[in-house]
Amino acid sequence: MGFSINTKEKDGIALVFVEGEIDMFTSPNLRDTLLPYFKPSTPGIIVDLSQVSFMDSSGIATLVEGLQWSKKEDRKFILAGLGETVFNALSLTKLDNVFSIEPDTKTALAGLGK
Secondary structure (H helix, E strand, O other): OOOEEEEEEEOOEEEEEEEEEEOOOOHHHHHHHHHHHOOOOOOEEEEEEEEEEEEOHHHHHHHHHHHHHHHHHOOEEEEEOOOHHHHHHHHHOOHHHOOEEEOOHHHHHHHOOO
């Protein structure tokens, strides 16, 4: 499976759709995509991982950067559509209790009032 990232904005909320495997080779691409949104003017970021088949520790570290940004700037950083493999990776590290996780992007947007 290839790796791709698509982005769009809805009412200022950054929507990041990731597809494929997030590993040490692809996580820098995800980080480079997220970085421009890590600014005070962005009210929130939703990362849709519904099409991600695998994620290693480098992918988790990239998502933790987003979480740190959200805490520092008092913004929302939501993970959406986690498949079993990605959810297991987060739960093994106990991060499933730290991240805001929604079943899909639509629910995440609704939770933000968008």
